[in-house]
Every structure is written in structure tokens, then in C-alpha cells.
Amino acid sequence: MSSRDKILATVQNNQPGPRDLPHHIPSGPTASVDLDSAFISVLESIGGSAFIVSGYARIATILHEQFSDAHRIVSGCPQLPTFEAGRPGEDPHALENVDLAILPAHFGVAENGACWITEAQMIERALPFISQHLALVIRRKDIVADMHEAYARIASLESAAETPYGFATFIAGPSKTADIEQSLVLGAHGPASLTVFLIDEQLSDAGFF
Amino acid sequence: MSSTNHKDHAALAATFNKDEPRVEWHDQTLWWVRQKRDKAAAKVPDWEILRDTASRIKDNVLSNLSGYLRQFEEEATRNGITVHWAADAQEHNEILYSILSRHKVDKMVKSKSMLTEECHLNEFLHQKGIEVIDTDLGERVVQLAGEPPSHIVLPCIHKKKEEIGEIFHEHLGTPAGNSDPQFLTHAARLHLREKFLTRRVALTGVNFAIAETGEFVVCTNEGNADMGAHLADVHIACMGIEKLIPQRHHLGVFLRLLTRSATGQPITTYSSHFRKPRPGQEMHIVLVDNGRSTHLGRKDFRNSLKCIRCAACFNTCPVYRRSGGHSYHTAVAGPIGSILSPNLDMKKYADLPFASTLCGSCSNVCPVKIDIHEQLYKWRQVIVQENGAPIGKTAAMKAMNWVLSHPGVYHTAGKTGRWFMLNAPFTVNNGLNAWYRQRDMPEPPKQSFGEWYKKNKQ
Structure with missing residues (x-):
């Protein structure tokens, strides 16, 4: 008898009688909360930063200014032609010299400041992790209240997608560790900073900068 | 506790406890993490x-x-x-x-x-x-x-x-x-x-x-x-x-x-x-x-398989915080490790369910509501049934049983104990008394409740 069959037989023999899944999954408050300001405040509390912008032109201005010293900036947003366009299929090891990656994400989550990004948006799976800094772009209206809504959104994205994702991740803030005496240090292995841009086309840039 | 030749939790904890300032620091650091958990949960x-x-x-x-x-x-x-x-x-x-x-x-x-x-x-x-x-x-x-x-x-x-x-x-x-x-x-x-x-x-x-x-x-x-x-x-x-x-x-x-x-x-x-x-x-x-499929068959203990490895039970545990993870001599330490490990090896980890005050704080913070402290208590019973208790504990329990089932002996023993604690404290406050090793003895009352009741009975 193979280990597989042995394990399955023992499990089947030892598992308790049927227990139903809970029908109702609780969810936090939704409509009454100002989702984008909740998202931004949580993101800032976990070491990230956010900009509400009118469009890609503003994003380009901000990032060119902030990363004027950078050697290599790779973009996954076709709307940002002034940056190097990421090439799918590039050896992920060659991305080690990327200072900043700018990538689109699907949506943000207000309760924890996370953004959901799937493989197709990453150019290479390694890029959002290996880059020294990371910027993500979402639409201001694409913020859900909590993780229950997040998975509902993921399900609808998946049913609309041609192929399901092979890899996807929630990213909440910069890479961090507190393993040395509980002192928080940003930039453990991945990006040392995370900036999330929230695009609101209704917005005028006047008065923001 | 254990019959194998490695050091048990109590011995390893005693080593950890030699450096009191470090124990204090370890305790406070983990308590701080526990408090962060409380704040996050309350939100x-x-x-x-x-x-x-x-x-x-x-x-x-x-x-x-x-x-x-x-x-x-x-x-x-x-x-x-x-x-x-x-x-x-x-x-x-x-x-x-x-x-x-x-x-x-x-x-x-x-x-x-x-x-x-x-x-x-x-x-x-x-x-x-x-x-x-x-x-x-x-x-x-x-x-x-x-x-x-x-x-x-x-x-x-x-x-x-x-x-x-x-x-x-x-x-x-x-x-x-x-x-x-x-x-x-x-x-x-x-x-x-x-x-x-x-x-x-x-x-x-x-x-x-x-x-x-x-x-x-x-x-x-x-x-x-x-x-x-x-x-x-x-x-x-x-x-x-x-x-x-x-x-x-x-x-x-x-x-x-x-x-x-x-x-x-x-x-x-x-x-x-x-x-x-x-x-x-x-x-x-x-x-x-x-061992997990076997564990699944233990009705009283299978809930521990719900664990999502958050370690909230570690951070809240007064014993873990003051004895350190290495005293558990197992990959998963703390309260959850103490109920998971005996399933892997009941002899080697027989000491772990005893490394607890049974205060229940672990069960209260567990995100998947594992009845950790109840399982610790149940493991103690299983382990004593299987392995027997240490000779000292067995003898003490037998003596206690005899004293408590003989009222005359009970009264005399109480009186004698109080007399020694009052007049010759060194006879109990010494290394032979296992209780005294980590604790002060309580101040003995001048009379027992029995004596007080006899005196004040109308």
C-alpha cells in the first residue's frame, strides 16, 4: 500500500462525523466607511505611502522626481511610456538591478492596506519582490472594505479572465522584519518602500502639488 | 517526569531562569506582542x-x-x-x-x-x-x-x-x-x-x-x-x-x-x-x-489540528514567556506544541502538558478556538495512565489520600504543620520542599477553620 493510500485510509477512518460549513461569513462595516481614506491611513501605518492622482502624467512626474538617481526603472503600465517597459520572459535574475518597479494592481483592501496583483500584471513573478522599491497603481474606486469582499472581487476577476492566475499576491506595505529585538526595519529582502497611486480621473491636479 | 535521558521542561526552564534580567526582558517583549494582538483584535x-x-x-x-x-x-x-x-x-x-x-x-x-x-x-x-x-x-x-x-x-x-x-x-x-x-x-x-x-x-x-x-x-x-x-x-x-x-x-x-x-x-x-x-x-x-492522521482519531485532542501557527498562545503564556522556547525541546513550543508533541512521542514529550498553569489564556486568544488548556489537562491524565507519574508525585498523592481519608490524622497533621511553619520555618523552607523552590510558603494561620468553628459555635 502506498503512503498516499495509507494516509487517506487512516484519515478517512479517523475523521469525525460530518460537520457543515458555516453558511454565513461575517463582514466588517462597509457602506458607511470612507474606503480610500481608511486604505491610505492603514497603508501609512504599515510603512507604505499613497498619492491620489488625476492620471498617469502625474504619476510620471512624481516618480521621475523621487527616483531621479535610479539606474533602472521598469514599468508594467503602458500609460507610462517614459519608463523602460518590462519585458515578459526576461530572466528573473537579470531584474536584480531594478531600483523601482511600477506595476498595475487590481484593487486595494481598506482594512489592511493590501493590494491584489496577479501574475499578468507583474511582468515577471520575481519583479515585485526583487526590485529595491515598488509602486503600484490602482483606481481610487477600486478599494474594497475587507478580505471577504476582496475574495468576492477575486472570484469575479477570475470568472472574467481568459486564464486563471498561476500566481497572485496581496502586497501590504514594504518588505519588513522585526526579528532583531522586535525593532521594525523596512526592506528585509524585498522593496524597502511601497507607494500606491490611486487614480481618480474626476480629480483636478490643481491644489495637490 | 520523562523516563528518557534528555532534560525535561522543568530542568531546561531552570537553566533559562538563572539569568533573571533576561527572563524579565523575554517576558516583557512577548507580552508587548500580546498587547499588539489585543489592539488589532479590538479593531x-x-x-x-x-x-x-x-x-x-x-x-x-x-x-x-x-x-x-x-x-x-x-x-x-x-x-x-x-x-x-x-x-x-x-x-x-x-x-x-x-x-x-x-x-x-x-x-x-x-x-x-x-x-x-x-x-x-x-x-x-x-x-x-x-x-x-x-x-x-x-x-x-x-x-x-x-x-x-x-x-x-x-x-x-x-x-x-x-x-x-x-x-x-x-x-x-x-x-x-x-x-x-x-x-x-x-x-x-x-x-x-x-x-x-x-x-x-x-x-x-x-x-x-x-x-x-x-x-x-x-x-x-x-x-x-x-x-x-x-x-x-x-x-x-x-x-x-x-x-x-x-x-x-x-x-x-x-x-x-x-x-x-x-x-x-x-x-x-x-x-x-x-x-x-x-x-x-x-x-x-x-x-x-x-502522526496527524492518528491524532485525528483522538477525539479529545483532534481540535489541535485546527492550529494555523500564529503563536498567540506562546505570547500570552506565563510559562512560555518565563521559560523560553528551547525549554520545550520540540519544533513547535508553547501551549500548542505541548498538546501536539505528545501525539508524536508520548514518552519524550510527557513533561510538556505539565508545563502550564492551566490559566486558560491560550484558549482565549486562539483564533480558531482550540481548547488548549483543556487538552493540556486531558493529556496529563492520559500520560499518567500510560507512563505513570514520577515516584515523588505518586508518593505524595498516596500520602495525601491517606491523610484526607482519616480525619484524626488530618487534624493532627494540620496542627503539626502549622507549628513547624511558625516555630521552625527552616524545616519547610528548604530545598527538600519542591513547593518552596520557586515560591514562598504562605504565612500559616494561628488556628485552623475547624478550631475556629469549634470556638465560635453558638
Whole structure:
């Protein structure tokens, strides 16, 4: 008898009688909360930063200014032609010299400041992790209240997608560790900073900068 | 307590307790993490309902684990992942070794996996000439120090930054005397980047595996699991069979609970969902039993298989905080380790269910509502039935039984005891009295309740 069959037989023999899944999954408050300001405040509390912008032109201005010293900036947003366009299929090891990656994400989550990004948006799976800094772009209206809504959104994205994702991740803030005496240090292995841009086309840039 | 020749929890805790300021520091650090958990939990309005829901989802998982395992295997295989089954630690290690030798690889990176600690994978591979680099910063620290992790979430919580500075000076060549966490973390970042970029095989643990979709989720703050997996030609993920959940949307419940319970963060920096290998990559999952299927059959103890490894029970435990993780001499320490380990080896870990005050704080913070302190109490009974109690305890219990069943003896013994405590305290306040070793004796009353009652009876 193979280990597989042995394990399955023992499990089947030892598992308790049927227990139903809970029908109702609780969810936090939704409509009454100002989702984008909740998202931004949580993101800032976990070491990230956010900009509400009118469009890609503003994003380009901000990032060119902030990363004027950078050697290599790779973009996954076709709307940002002034940056190097990421090439799918590039050896992920060659991305080690990327200072900043700018990538689109699907949506943000207000309760924890996370953004959901799937493989197709990453150019290479390694890029959002290996880059020294990371910027993500979402639409201001694409913020859900909590993780229950997040998975509902993921399900609808998946049913609309041609192929399901092979890899996807929630990213909440910069890479961090507190393993040395509980002192928080940003930039453990991945990006040392995370900036999330929230695009609101209704917005005028006047008065923001 | 134990009949084997290793040191038991009490002896190891006594060693840890020799350095009182360190114990105080360890205690306070973990209590601070516990308080962060409380604040995070209080911010979620439906926290208790969430815990209850998580517990009920896990009830369902345990009741249909064989079905979910089959479903997961089918879906993961369809996704292009190779699924392996390991009955025990030995088979798990052999599977890993066979994958590595097939690729002619003698070096790999590994992100945090308590399962591989449980299976002693590093030692096994080391003997085969394979180098394993632990990439979680805390795990790398203890690996360089030649120690096991002392905490499942905070592996080097027992180490002071000065000690870490020394370890890094010795192994990574950082300047002597530099113990700045920012500096040391950056040194580790550079050191480990080189490993990520040059290793062809990466091993990760698994936080959750989803039967419905055949994907698995790995949560880290550092990004080390992703750095390893996405740069390697071969990604191997190892998981205990109890890590399954039925559907993807159930992650909504578990990811809300996990990190808030662990460190008080709203979520880990990365919650990565692996469903298919990237083009050209090989992806393996090793499903490990190692006693879990037997444990599932123990009605009183099976709930411990609901554990999502957040370590909230560690941080709140007055015994863990004051005895340190190494005193548990097992991969998963703390209250949850004390109810999981006896299942693996009831003799070797017979001391662990006794390493508790049964205060119940562990059960109160557990995000999946495991009745930890009740199981600790039940394990004590099982262990005494199976192994017997130590001679001292048995003799004391027998003597107590005799005294309590003879009222005359009871009254005389009480009177005599009080007389000695009042007039000759050295006869009880000495090393022969096990109670006195860690505690002061109470001040004896001048009379017993019986005497008082006789006197004041109308």
C-alpha cells in the first residue's frame, strides 16, 4: 500500500462525523466607511505611502522626481511610456538591478492596506519582490472594505479572465522584519518602500502639488 | 517526569531562569506582542464571530479531510504541480533528497517551515552533503548560532541584538560591536540576496492550501518565500495534511485572523497564492502525515489540528514567556506544541502538558478556538495512565489520600504543620520542599477553620 493510500485510509477512518460549513461569513462595516481614506491611513501605518492622482502624467512626474538617481526603472503600465517597459520572459535574475518597479494592481483592501496583483500584471513573478522599491497603481474606486469582499472581487476577476492566475499576491506595505529585538526595519529582502497611486480621473491636479 | 535521558521542561526552564534580567526582558517583549494582538483584535468589530467561523470551517475540514485531500491532489495536479505523500518525517526527507539529487543540486534556500523543523530536514540533508540556507532573518540568525528556533513566528526572540551582532561579525564579517538592527538587517539582506540569486531550488512552507483550486498560500513579511520561489528552477512546498481549507473565499476569514493574532499587524506584507509553476519551472508539494492522521482519531485532542501557527498562545503564556522556547525541546513550543508533541512521542514529550498553569489564556486568544488548556489537562491524565507519574508525585498523592481519608490524622497533621511553619520555618523552607523552590510558603494561620468553628459555635 502506498503512503498516499495509507494516509487517506487512516484519515478517512479517523475523521469525525460530518460537520457543515458555516453558511454565513461575517463582514466588517462597509457602506458607511470612507474606503480610500481608511486604505491610505492603514497603508501609512504599515510603512507604505499613497498619492491620489488625476492620471498617469502625474504619476510620471512624481516618480521621475523621487527616483531621479535610479539606474533602472521598469514599468508594467503602458500609460507610462517614459519608463523602460518590462519585458515578459526576461530572466528573473537579470531584474536584480531594478531600483523601482511600477506595476498595475487590481484593487486595494481598506482594512489592511493590501493590494491584489496577479501574475499578468507583474511582468515577471520575481519583479515585485526583487526590485529595491515598488509602486503600484490602482483606481481610487477600486478599494474594497475587507478580505471577504476582496475574495468576492477575486472570484469575479477570475470568472472574467481568459486564464486563471498561476500566481497572485496581496502586497501590504514594504518588505519588513522585526526579528532583531522586535525593532521594525523596512526592506528585509524585498522593496524597502511601497507607494500606491490611486487614480481618480474626476480629480483636478490643481491644489495637490 | 520523562523516563528518557534528555532534560525535561522543568530542568531546561531552570537553566533559562538563572539569568533573571533576561527572563524579565523575554517576558516583557512577548507580552508587548500580546498587547499588539489585543489592539488589532479590538479593531475588528466581529472578531469573536470571526474566530467562531474559523473554528467551524476547520471542524468541517477535519470531518472531511480525506475528501479535501483527494480534491486538492486532483486540482493541484491539474495545475501542473507534482504532489507527493509522506507518511512520516523520514519519507518527507527522502522525497526532498530525491528531488534534489535528480537535479544534481547540493545547495538550496528555504523559507520558514516549522514542518521541516519537525522532520529535522536540515540535519538530514546536511548528512547527505546538501547545504540548506534558512532565509527568514530570525531563522538565519539561529541557524548561524547552531540553535533551533525558539518561537514559530519570532525564531530568535530569545537573542539580544548584541548577540546577533556577534554572530554576524563571526559569520558575515560585519564590524565587531555593531548591533544596530537596521545595519544588521541590511547586512543579512546583502548576504541572502546572493543566495537567492544563485540557488536553483527553493523550499517554502505552506500557510493554507485550498482544496477547491489546488493552490497554496504562503505568508511572509520579509518576502523571502517569494524571493526564493520565483528565482529558483524548482519550488518545493511542504505542508502538514491539516493545512487544507475547502474554498478560496475562506481565506478571507483566516487571513483576517492570522497576522492580527500573531503580531498585531492587519495582514502580512505578502500573502502569495501559488497555483501553477511559472513556465519552465518545476513545482512540488509534499503532503506530510507524520502522526496527524492518528491524532485525528483522538477525539479529545483532534481540535489541535485546527492550529494555523500564529503563536498567540506562546505570547500570552506565563510559562512560555518565563521559560523560553528551547525549554520545550520540540519544533513547535508553547501551549500548542505541548498538546501536539505528545501525539508524536508520548514518552519524550510527557513533561510538556505539565508545563502550564492551566490559566486558560491560550484558549482565549486562539483564533480558531482550540481548547488548549483543556487538552493540556486531558493529556496529563492520559500520560499518567500510560507512563505513570514520577515516584515523588505518586508518593505524595498516596500520602495525601491517606491523610484526607482519616480525619484524626488530618487534624493532627494540620496542627503539626502549622507549628513547624511558625516555630521552625527552616524545616519547610528548604530545598527538600519542591513547593518552596520557586515560591514562598504562605504565612500559616494561628488556628485552623475547624478550631475556629469549634470556638465560635453558638
